[in-house]
Amino acid sequence: xxxxxxxxxxxxxxxNINQKGGVGKTTTAVNLAHGLAxxxxxxxxxxxxxxxxxxxxxxxxxxxxxASTHDFLFGNAGAEAYTKSxxxxxxxxxxxxSLIRAELELLRLGDDRDRQLKQRLDSANLPxxxxxxxxxxxxxxxxxxxxxxxxxxxxxxxxEYLALEGLTMLIETIEEIRNNHDVDLSILGCLLTMVDLxxxxxxxxxxxxxxxxxxxVMKTLIPRxxxxxxxxxxxxxxxxxxxxxxxxxxYEALCKEFLERISLARDRKAIMNxxxxx
Numbered sequence: 001x002x003x004x005x006x007x008x009x010x011x012x013x014x015x016n017i018n019q020k021g022g023v024g025k026t027t028t029a030v031n032l033a034h035g036l037a038x039x040x041x042x043x044x045x046x047x048x049x050x051x052x053x054x055x056x057x058x059x060x061x062x063x064x065x066x067a068s069t070h071d072f073l074f075g076n077a078g079a080e081a082y083t084k085s086x087x088x089x090x091x092x093x094x095x096x097x098s099l100i101r102a103e104l105e106l107l108r109l110g111d112d113r114d115r116q117l118k119q120r121l122d123s124a125n126l127p128x129x130x131x132x133x134x135x136x137x138x139x140x141x142x143x144x145x146x147x148x149x150x151x152x153x154x155x156x157x158x159x160e161y162l163a164l165e166g167l168t169m170l171i172e173t174i175e176e177i178r179n180n181h182d183v184d185l186s187i188l189g190c191l192l193t194m195v196d197l198x199x200x201x202x203x204x205x206x207x208x209x210x211x212x213x214x215x216x217v218m219k220t221l222i223p224r225x226x227x228x229x230x231x232x233x234x235x236x237x238x239x240x241x242x243x244x245x246x247x248x249x250x251y252e253a254l255c256k257e258f259l260e261r262i263s264l265a266r267d268r269k270a271i272m273n274x275x276x277x278x
Contacts, residue, residue: 012130012151013121013130013149014130014152015133015135015147016154017155017174018156020137022158023158023163024191024193024194025134025137026053028191028251029045029133030045030057031237031247033130034239034240036089036132038089038239039255042127042129043132044091045058045132046072046131046132047095048133048134048136049099050098054095059236060083064094067093068095069093070099072120073117074102087240102142106145116145117148118148121149133146147185151185152187153174156191157190158193158194159196159201164208164209174187186265189257191222192218192221195223218261
């Protein structure tokens with residue numbers, strides 16, 4: 001039984017973002033969140049995709065009376081109204097089709113439309129160590145809210161050439177938001193998913209990405225496995241579905257690298273802040 005702990009006054013917020021669908025974004029959000037919980041962290045997963053795939057992947061019914069991320073976003077539910085998952089230490093704000101109308105509702109908020117999620121999270125006294133957000137596969141106003149609210153961004157990238165086409169634009173967009181909206185947002189890394197090291201294509205893409213993006217590419221590689229594709233339909237994470245398989249081992253390694261990169265990012269920020277005070 002893991003011992004959950006509170007490490008910071010405000011839990012760090014990390015978003016899984018890619019405007020292209022089918023790159024393992026939700027699979028990564030769900031398994032990263034559960035993997036951190038297994039390591040004794042208390043995690044809140046916000047499903048911000050109207051498809052609600054992260055909700056379903058955790059075996060949670062989308063159409064219940066439980067508060068959704070839409071309810072939380074617009075103040076119709078308090079910060080404590082999240083749903084407890086079947087996994088110890090992992091709580092969820094589920095998503096359903098009500099989130100589809102969020103884009104239009106945000107536009108009606110005027111000057112506060114870009115910072116609605118940040119304001120809601122800032123005012124919440126969450127008892128968690130981390131907040132993980134599964135973003136929709138788009139770069140609309142809802143995703144802008146997520147980026148402004150977060151401290152870190154994790155970018156899952158399918159290990160295929162077509163999946164790389166919009167990656168540079170996405171990274172530039174994230175940097176532009178960081179600069180123009182005065183937010184302390186860091187790209188934690190690009191995570192290669194659906195990797196098959198038996199193919200020359202996967203090996204070439206890994207080489208090209210590390211050549212052009214350097215340390216922005218995570219060391220962890222998520223393999224292409226049938227088990228990772230199957231487990232969401234059973235409402236289970238890979239840690240429950242096939243605990244010692246290659247998928248679970250990869251996401252366990254990702255959790256370790258995730259924590260290491262956040263620690264390094266914190267140290268860099270502390271050094272920069274100390275230098276600015278001198």
